[in-house]
Amino acid sequence: MSKALTIPRVLVVDDDLQMLRAFARFLGDSCEVVTVECPVAGLELLRFSAQPVHIIFSDFRMPKMWGDEFLRRAKEISPVTMCVLMSGGATDQAMARRKVDEPADKIVHKFLYKPFSMNDALALIREAASHFSEASR
Numbered sequence: 001m002s003k004a005l006t007i008p009r010v011l012v013v014d015d016d017l018q019m020l021r022a023f024a025r026f027l028g029d030s031c032e033v034v035t036v037e038c039p040v041a042g043l044e045l046l047r048f049s050a051q052p053v054h055i056i057f058s059d060f061r062m063p064k065m066w067g068d069e070f071l072r073r074a075k076e077i078s079p080v081t082m083c084v085l086m087s088g089g090a091t092d093q094a095m096a097r098r099k100v101d102e103p104a105d106k107i108v109h110k111f112l113y114k115p116f117s118m119n120d121a122l123a124l125i126r127e128a129a130s131h132f133s134e135a136s137r
């Protein structure tokens with residue numbers, strides 16, 4: 001299969017099962033959605049998977065590891081993968097927003113406030129697939 005026809009692979013890391021189900025249900029026809037509840041499992045998937053991940057959606061506040069730390073580690077493993085941080089709590093949103101705006105630390109491409117439209121997520125997935133294709137040339 002040519003790179004132009006590659007189906008985008010999406011990793012969603014969130015301890016909220018409803019959020020994981022929503023991604024799988026709404027985006028499963030447009031891309032390959034892989035969901036994990038634990039950031040450690042997400043890092044393992046990135047390390048050992050034969051298939052690249054085009055974009056990661058990560059919750060900000062999770063047990064064992066916060067989303068910004070997870071995305072920093074994920075970027076070390078897969079530098080071309082686009083990273084999106086998500087949060088629903090007002091305090092978390094302010095803290096996470098600062099992570100996105102840090103110019104020296106451009107790990108996070110975009111911040112999504114929960115709840116958000118899956119159409120917004122799909123637009124980011126399309127952008128990531130294009131970015132990944134260009135970076136792979």
